[in-house]
Amino acid sequence: MFQVELSRQTQTLSVVLEEILTSPIMWFFYALIPCLLIDGVAVLPAPQNLSVQSTNMKHLLTWSPVIVPGEIIYYFVEYQGEYESLYMSHIWIPSSWCSPTEGPACDITDDITATVPYNLHVRATLGSQTSAWSTLQHPFNRNSTILTPPVMEVTKDGFHLVIKLEDLGPQFEFLVAYWRREPDAKEHVKVVRSRGIPVHLETMEPGAAYCVKVRTFVKAIGRHSPFSQAECVKVQGETLPLALALFAFFGFTLMLVVMPLSVWKMGRLLRYSCCPVVVLPDTLKITNSPQKLISCRKEEVEACATAVLSSEEPFRSWI
Amino acid sequence: MKAQRVSLWLVAAMVFLWSVRARGLRRCLISMDIHPVEETFQEIKKTIQAKDTFQNVTILSTSETLHSIKPSDVCCMTKNLLAFYVDRVFKDHQELDPQILRKISSIANSFLYMHKALQRCQAQRQCHCREAATNATRIIHDNYDQLEVRSAAIKSLGELDVLLAWIDKNHQGTLAA
Numbered sequence: 001m002f003q004v005e006l007s008r009q010t011q012t013l014s015v016v017l018e019e020i021l022t023s024p025i026m027w028f029f030y031a032l033i034p035c036l037l038i039d040g041v042a043v044l045p046a047p048q049n050l051s052v053q054s055t056n057m058k059h060l061l062t063w064s065p066v067i068v069p070g071e072i073i074y075y076f077v078e079y080q081g082e083y084e085s086l087y088m089s090h091i092w093i094p095s096s097w098c099s100p101t102e103g104p105a106c107d108i109t110d111d112i113t114a115t116v117p118y119n120l121h122v123r124a125t126l127g128s129q130t131s132a133w134s135t136l137q138h139p140f141n142r143n144s145t146i147l148t149p150p151v152m153e154v155t156k157d158g159f160h161l162v163i164k165l166e167d168l169g170p171q172f173e174f175l176v177a178y179w180r181r182e183p184d185a186k187e188h189v190k191v192v193r194s195r196g197i198p199v200h201l202e203t204m205e206p207g208a209a210y211c212v213k214v215r216t217f218v219k220a221i222g223r224h225s226p227f228s229q230a231e232c233v234k235v236q237g238e239t240l241p242l243a244l245a246l247f248a249f250f251g252f253t254l255m256l257v258v259m260p261l262s263v264w265k266m267g268r269l270l271r272y273s274c275c276p277v278v279v280l281p282d283t284l285k286i287t288n289s290p291q292k293l294i295s296c297r298k299e300e301v302e303a304c305a306t307a308v309l310s311s312e313e314p315f316r317s318w319i
Numbered sequence: 320m321k322a323q324r325v326s327l328w329l330v331a332a333m334v335f336l337w338s339v340r341a342r343g344l345r346r347c348l349i350s351m352d353i354h355p356v357e358e359t360f361q362e363i364k365k366t367i368q369a370k371d372t373f374q375n376v377t378i379l380s381t382s383e384t385l386h387s388i389k390p391s392d393v394c395c396m397t398k399n400l401l402a403f404y405v406d407r408v409f410k411d412h413q414e415l416d417p418q419i420l421r422k423i424s425s426i427a428n429s430f431l432y433m434h435k436a437l438q439r440c441q442a443q444r445q446c447h448c449r450e451a452a453t454n455a456t457r458i459i460h461d462n463y464d465q466l467e468v469r470s471a472a473i474k475s476l477g478e479l480d481v482l483l484a485w486i487d488k489n490h491q492g493t494l495a496a
Contacts, residue, residue: 081428087410093424094417111421113359114428219352 044068044131047075047104047122052136054145056225057171057218058109065104066124066131074100074125079108082116082139092121100125115221117141145218147225150174152214154231161202161210161233167195172216175224178202181209181232209234353490356429357483363422368477373470378462379478384455385485393489395448398437399456400482401430404475407463411472426479 047063054060066073077098084091098106112118117139124131150172153164165174174192178201179185192199204210211232216225379385388396409427414420440446463471 081424081431083405083409083427083431084424086431087405091420093421096421113355113425115432116428220355 044073044124044126044129046131046134047124048134050120050122050134050136052108052120052140054140054142056148056168056216057142057145057220058107059112059140059142059145061098061106061108061120061122061136063104063122063134068126071126072102074102075104075106075122076100076125077106077108077120077122078133079111080119081114082118085117085119085139112140112142115141115143143221143223145221147216147218147223149226149228150214150216152176152212152228152231154212154233155198156204156233156235159204159206159235160200161204161212162198162200163192163212163214164198165192165195165214168216169195171218171220173219174214174216176201176212176214177227178210178212181211204233204235206235353483353487356426357480357487359422359425359429360479360483363419364477364480366416366419367473367479371470371474371477373466373474376462376466376474377478378459378466378471378475379481380458380462381481381485384458385481388452388455388489390489391447392449392452394437394440394446395452396455397486397489398434398441398446399448399452400459400486401434401437403456403459403463404479404482405430405434407460408472408475411468412476413469423476 045066047066049064050061051063052059052061061077063075075098077095078092079095080089080092084093093111095106095108096110098108106122108120118141119136119139121133121135123133150168151166155162155164161178163176165176172195176190176192176199177187178190179187188202190199190201201212202210209232211230213227213230215227217223385396405427409423409430412423414423437446441448463475465471466474
């Protein structure tokens with residue numbers, strides 16, 4: 001009796017199971033089970049090949065992009081300083097500029113603010129899909145930045161040696177070395193903290209050549225860049241004093257000749273204008289003896305009287 | 320004559336040792352570039368200090384502690400204060416605002432860097448800890464323990480301007496590399 005009941009129950013169970021296994025609705029629910037088991041749908045691949053390039057204290061995190069045809073992928077970048085990794089390892093801080101970002105690169109300069117190792121990780125998102133976090137293999141410390149020789153412009157402002165330096169930001173100061181290009185010349189060093197403003201180095205002596213080279217120093221990491229190539233300038237001074245001397249000589253000679261001439265001429269003019277020499281006309285000049293003059297005068301009077309009478313007639317007739 | 324010569328040598332040796340030690344202190348203090356940290360704190364100072372509800376008490380107790388520190392104890396006191404903030408204050412403070420969290424992280428990591436530099440100095444016997452610095456440090460820790468931990472942490476964060484000004488003043492003239 002008991003055995004018959006048991007076999008009947010087993011038969012019922014097998015029929016029910018068979019129905020379940022063949023029902024299409026049930027198969028649909030079976031397909032959903034893997035999706036329910038996974039936490040957040042991680043269909044997107046994680047970004048690969050994370051690396052940081054750092055030059056002159058500008059740090060750039062790059063990675064290989066995740067490609068989904070026809071879709072725009074957004075990336076989230078988070079960082080964790082050595083302090084967080086030691087004392088609160090669950091804390092990750094979203095990057096200032098890259099949460100989210102489109103491109104496969106992120107300027108993390110504003111995030112890396114201490115000279116300690118930083119962990120960085122990135123993940124890709126597409127709508128509601130997110131990838132797993134991909135972590136930078138070796139933590140990045142900003143003291144590994146590559147410091148390049150700075151760009152400088154050396155100019156002459158008259159006799160003044162002036163230099164203009166590129167602006168690398170407030171963390172940089174410049175060490176400018178300059179010297180006269182001659183044997184055993186002393187090298188001077190000037191520390192420049194101003195950026196983008198021309199700086200006066202020295203007043204040059206005419207005819208001498210001066211050379212300048214510069215390097216940067218970053219106090220936050222205690223490192224210098226290599227020196228730039230030396231640039232030399234020279235002030236043309238020799239010909240100018242010579243020209244001046246020649247000019248002065250000729251001018252002086254001219255003055256020696258012209259001055260007396262003009263003084264003499266002025267003197268003559270003055271003499272003529274204030275004390276002129278009065279010259280008797282020839283007709284009044286007494287050249288003969290007085291007796292002769294008296295005998296001459298008689299003849300002259302007669303001639304003169306006739307001349308007067310002859311001239312009075314037309315006058316009378318006119319009146 | 321011999322005694323005179325010996326005493327002269329002793330004096331010269333003492334002067335030499337003192338100058339080496341003084342130079343060592345100066346070399347140790349060179350890594351304190353505090354201005355970026357001051358600028359970062361200025362950006363969050365008002366928000367942090369507004370959260371401090373116990374205005375009548377102070378943890379740093381500057382008159383009892385910081386102002387009583389002699390120059391020879393500055394290195395040790397600085398190291399102890401940095402350790403206090405790194406080991407206790409930053410850890411006890413829970414910050415939810417991401418903007419403020421970013422600034423506190425910057426300060427905490429900078430303090431960690433400076434603390435490590437001073438620890439290296441101590442390992443090279445250039446940062447000796449004497450009783451005065453140890454006592455002052457203990458007063459600060461005791462003040463901190465008397466308050467509830469969250470309140471103590473926020474108050475200590477608010478007093479960062481006092482600490483940074485003290486570090487700046489005591490390490491001036493030694494910042495040039």
